[in-house]
């Protein structure tokens with residue numbers, strides 16, 4: 001761990017890194033984008049799948065404490081997330097890559113990641129090594145002193161991943177991190193996800209079922225703001241059969257579970 005405050009060194013007093021119960025999150029005036037979610041996630045790499053508009057981004061933003069729960073309970077790292085709570089200590093222990101993120105174009109990659117380390121209150125003396133390690137882990141060491149504006153889209157995303165892991169988070173939230181990565185980088189990134197999932201609760205939203213198969217210990221399938229399925233990639237694949245649409249067993253399992261969830265009296 002890079003941060004060594006009392007909360008970080010205290011023994012873990014919670015069963016799950018993320019625990020949601022009856023969670024509902026309203027966006028706009030009346031849309032419940034998360035609509036009654038019961039979910040427990042521990043250490044591991046959890047692939048968040050679901051069709052467009054399922055509520056994945058809303059859920060990730062809520063876990064990142066950017067959006068507040070409207071109803072129900074959300075507990076992260078043993079801390080209740082609520083309207084009135086001070087989330088500063090919790091945010092120090094979370095890493096978040098939004099779908100779109102801002103940065104100063106004139107910053108170098110190192111400056112950008114350093115800046116985020118500072119926002120995450122990484123102790124000053126630990127920052128240079130933490131930044132170097134994060135930049136190396138995403139394969140950007142040779143670009144560390146290049147300005148952000150000179151990077152390709154895929155490299156910017158890798159810099160985004162570096163800022164999300166610079167504080168060695170206990171919960172890492174990645175919203176479609178593989179968009180724009182070339183095939184070689186995607187393979188490297190899957191390895192990184194597996195490595196991170198050994199001691200971190202990683203939640204990664206994606207549309208790429210192959211990413212889930214390759215990198216995730218379990219799948220969380222979401223539709224219309226609700227949990228449709230949670231299980232291993234193998235269990236998801238087993239839900240499908242040849243008549244379901246998809247180019248792989250996992251895609252057929254995905255289609256089958258979504259189809260069931262739409263039927264009256266289906267799985268939800």
Ligand SMILES: Nc1ncnc2c1ncn2[C@@H]1O[C@H](COP(=O)(O)OP(=O)(O)OP(=O)(O)O)[C@@H](O)[C@H]1O
Pocket residue numbers: 027028029031033050051052053054055056057058059
């Ligand atoms: N600010 C908002 N105001 C009104 N509706 C919203 C708002 N933000 C999201 N929504 C709606 O909430 C639902 C969930 O959106 P969300 O972006 O969380 O889904 P998603 O699963 O991440 O989708 P995608 O896969 O397309 O990124 C969608 O129907 C979306 O149109």
